[in-house]
Amino acid sequence: MATPRSTLTLWRVAVFCIALAPLLYWSYQVALNAAGPEPGRYLLLNIGQGTLWMLFATLSLTPLGKLTRWKGFALIRRQMGLWTLAYAVAHLLCYALFILGLDLSRLGSEIVRRPYIIVGMLALLGLVAMGVTSNRASMRRLGKRWKTLHKLVYLVLALGLLHFFWVVRADLGEWSLYAAIGAGLMLLRLPPVARQLPRLRQQVKRERRQPG
Amino acid sequence: MLIKIPQPGDLRESDVTPESVYLSRRRFLGGLAGVGAGLALSGRAQAAAADYTDVPAGHPPAWLAGEIERAQWDAVVPQDPELDKLTPYQDASTYNNFYEFGTGKGDPSKRADSLTTQPWSVVIDGEVDNGGRVALEDLITPSRLEERIYRLRCVEAWSMVIPWLGIPLGDVIARAKPTSKAKYVRFETLVRPQEMPGQDSAFALIDWPYTEGLRLDEAMHPLTILGVGMYGRELPNQNGAPLRLVVPWKYGFKSIKSIVRISLVSEQPVNSWQAIAPDEYGFYANVNPQVDHPRWSQATERRLPNSLFNPHIIDTRMFNGYADQVASLYTGMDLRKQF
Numbered sequence: 211m212a213t214p215r216s217t218l219t220l221w222r223v224a225v226f227c228i229a230l231a232p233l234l235y236w237s238y239q240v241a242l243n244a245a246g247p248e249p250g251r252y253l254l255l256n257i258g259q260g261t262l263w264m265l266f267a268t269l270s271l272t273p274l275g276k277l278t279r280w281k282g283f284a285l286i287r288r289q290m291g292l293w294t295l296a297y298a299v300a301h302l303l304c305y306a307l308f309i310l311g312l313d314l315s316r317l318g319s320e321i322v323r324r325p326y327i328i329v330g331m332l333a334l335l336g337l338v339a340m341g342v343t344s345n346r347a348s349m350r351r352l353g354k355r356w357k358t359l360h361k362l363v364y365l366v367l368a369l370g371l372l373h374f375f376w377v378v379r380a381d382l383g384e385w386s387l388y389a390a391i392g393a394g395l396m397l398l399r400l401p402p403v404a405r406q407l408p409r410l411r412q413q414v415k416r417e418r419r420q421p422g
Numbered sequence: 423m424l425i426k427i428p429q430p431g432d433l434r435e436s437d438v439t440p441e442s443v444y445l446s447r448r449r450f451l452g453g454l455a456g457v458g459a460g461l462a463l464s465g466r467a468q469a470a471a472a473d474y475t476d477v478p479a480g481h482p483p484a485w486l487a488g489e490i491e492r493a494q495w496d497a498v499v500p501q502d503p504e505l506d507k508l509t510p511y512q513d514a515s516t517y518n519n520f521y522e523f524g525t526g527k528g529d530p531s532k533r534a535d536s537l538t539t540q541p542w543s544v545v546i547d548g549e550v551d552n553g554g555r556v557a558l559e560d561l562i563t564p565s566r567l568e569e570r571i572y573r574l575r576c577v578e579a580w581s582m583v584i585p586w587l588g589i590p591l592g593d594v595i596a597r598a599k600p601t602s603k604a605k606y607v608r609f610e611t612l613v614r615p616q617e618m619p620g621q622d623s624a625f626a627l628i629d630w631p632y633t634e635g636l637r638l639d640e641a642m643h644p645l646t647i648l649g650v651g652m653y654g655r656e657l658p659n660q661n662g663a664p665l666r667l668v669v670p671w672k673y674g675f676k677s678i679k680s681i682v683r684i685s686l687v688s689e690q691p692v693n694s695w696q697a698i699a700p701d702e703y704g705f706y707a708n709v710n711p712q713v714d715h716p717r718w719s720q721a722t723e724r725r726l727p728n729s730l731f732n733p734h735i736i737d738t739r740m741f742n743g744y745a746d747q748v749a750s751l752y753t754g755m756d757l758r759k760q761f
Contacts, residue, residue: 240730246527247513247727248580309724311735316719324717380698381525383625 218282225286229267229293232260233300250308257304259388261297262370266391268294269367273398276407288344291363295341298334326376333369336362367392477511480655483540485559489567490651493587497568498645500583505736506573509582511653513727518660519576520679521628522611522618529620530660536617537680539664548685549604552597558664562650564597565589569654570647572670574677575709575742581723586668587651592642595686600638604686607641609634609667609678627698634667634678635691635705637751645670645747648681671741671748673707704761708752709742713761 213221236256239245245252268290275283310316321327340360342348349356371385371392378385397403482490500506520530542558567587575581595607611632615621621630640646649668650657657663662679669676675695695703702716711721720738728734741748 247509247517247582248527248724249730250728250733251580253730308730308733311722311733313735320719323714326717379525380521380628381620381623381626383623384525386625 213280213282218285221282222286222289225289229264229290232263233257233297250304254301254304254308257297257301258374261294261301262374262388262392264290264294264297265363265367265370266395269363269395273395273404273407276404277411279408279411291337291344292341295337298337302330302334326373329369329376330373333366333373336366336369340366364396367396474511474654477653477655480651480658482651482656483559485563486650486656489563490587490654490656493567493569495569496571498570498572500571500573506571506583508571509584509726514582514584514652515658515661517582517726519578519674520620520660520662521626522620522630522632522680523660524620531658533619534659534663537614537659537663538617539659539680542664542682544665544681545683546594546598546685547683548608548687549601550686551599551601558650561594561665562589562648565593567650568647570645570668570670572645572668573742574668574670574674575723575738577673577675577703577707577715577718577720579718579720579723579738581725581736581738583725584652585654586647586649587654588647588649588668590644591646591648591667592644594648594684595638595641598684598686600686603688605638606687606690607636607638608683608685608687608691609636609681610683610685611678612680612682628694629697631682632678632694633691633697634676634693635687636667636669636676637690638686639751640669640748643748643751645744671709671744673709675703676707706752706757706760708757708761709738710740710757710761711738712740713758 236245236253240249240253268287271283271287271290275281306312306314306317310320321331340362343352343356343359352359371389374385374388375382398407516531517527518530519527520534523530523533543555544558544561545553545555547553567589569585569587571583571585573581574584591607611630612618613621613631615630620626636646647668649662649666650664652658652661657666662677662681665681666679667677667681676693690705693703693705693707695707696705709720714720722735723738725734725736739745
């Protein structure tokens with residue numbers, strides 16, 4: 211099941227393009243004047259949800275790897291983590307630029323006062339901590355502590371969903387879907403469930419081998 | 423010897439204007455008024471047509487078309503038309519909070535076509551002598567439609583400037599003959615989940631029908647109107663057709679849409695947002711830059727449409743700029759507590 215090096219490179223490039231695509235699409239909508247009368251808010255909200263998509267994608271890589279034993283998933287883990295960070299930073303920039311109009315004195319008071327902004331900022335800090343330690347040198351330097359540090363991603367998931375929850379005012383339908391996906395990804399990490407994943411793969415293999 | 427000191431109001435016989443001059447002056451003024459009115463009317467008729475050429479023609483029922491025809495245009499206009507430029511119709515009709523059709527700003531314009539607005543009637547009940555179910559036509563036609571160009575300030579800190587067509591709510595309430603027990607007015611939006619998909623959501627936090635309320639003196643205030651149109655046409659469904667409230671000095675959520683019931687009541691009603699989050703939304707919801715909402719600062723607002731390069735952030739004014747007209751309603755009240 212070894213995948214050729216060139217295919218893996220192509221895979222990584224493809225993932226890069228797919229992760230970039232939503233940003234390009236939203237920017238294109240704004241450029242076309244198709245994003246409504248408040249394009250800044252359009253970007254803010256879409257990129258905010260996009261951050262959660264990226265986080266979900268990142269967190270699905272380990273279960274997928276266990277399920278398939280294809281090393282391509284592990285290979286893009288850092289890339290997807292950094293995409294999550296990039297989306298989160300872009301989300302904050304939209305807020306600072308288009309909602310606050312770069313009035314940074316207001317940024318300070320808003321961060322302190324509004325619970326959903328505090329929670330969002332904490333999640334972003336977690337992502338930054340993981341982002342800056344995502345290089346090989348940091349991994350070597352931190353050793354075992356690296357893994358502990360990067361467990362922060364679970365906290366970031368919880369904070370991200372809480373941030374979204376507090377933004378919702380009148381209908382929790384969409385949020386519930388996001389929360390369910392997040393909960394599902396966490397469930398796949400519970401040892402009893404996680405142990406089933408490789409077995410599931412074996413089972414599928416065996417069934418395939420049986421003549422239909 | 424009697425010395426008479428003339429008072430400022432005293433007149434001498436020589437001050438009397440000769441009748442001929444007096445009459446000619448009246449003729450002159452009359453003529454001027456006629457010319458002025460003529461100018462205003464024809465100018466406005468042209469301006470109305472020119473203002474709204476990019477607005478798609480509606481399909482109003484015949485009676486409403488007639489009412490719009492004889493509307494009083496520009497009955498209230500912004501003092502500073504440069505600052506308060508009309509928001510383009512395209513934006514005002516596609517960027518809406520109307521959770522009966524979904525929580526996205528674009529949801530109402532995409533989904534509200536399904537709403538049946540004809541026939542439409544409104545139940546007027548509670549503390550009134552002249553209540554009952556009234557057809558929309560009969561509710562509106564006794565008054566003359568007026569065009570009111572108002573600022574609309576959303577609690578989410580964005581704002582627009584919209585030319586409404588409506589009648590004073592006070593007219594409707596007066597015709598209902600409130601009893602002495604009537605202290606507040608309570609409004610209800612239509613409940614029709616088969617046409618309003620947001621009401622069908624299992625995750626909705628609003629307990630339908632959407633409900634709003636005003637104190638009786640707020641409801642009788644001449645600035646408060648029942649809207650049936652905007653931009654020279656009938657209301658698009660997503661903007662609250664066929665009948666909505668417009669209270670320009672309060673946050674937009676007070677201006678309830680697609681009204682089916684108006685009740686005069688003695689107790690202060692609980693409005694829908696207050697029921698969901700009483701710490702965030704009060705009964706009064708007067709635009710007030712000094713009282714922050716827990717989610718948003720209310721000191722400034724984004725006047726729409728804006729762009730990435732210019733968020734168009736302007737200072738929010740007390741009572742949305744209508745303080746001269748309405749501040750007296752709240753004399754002696756602590757607006758921080760009664761927000």
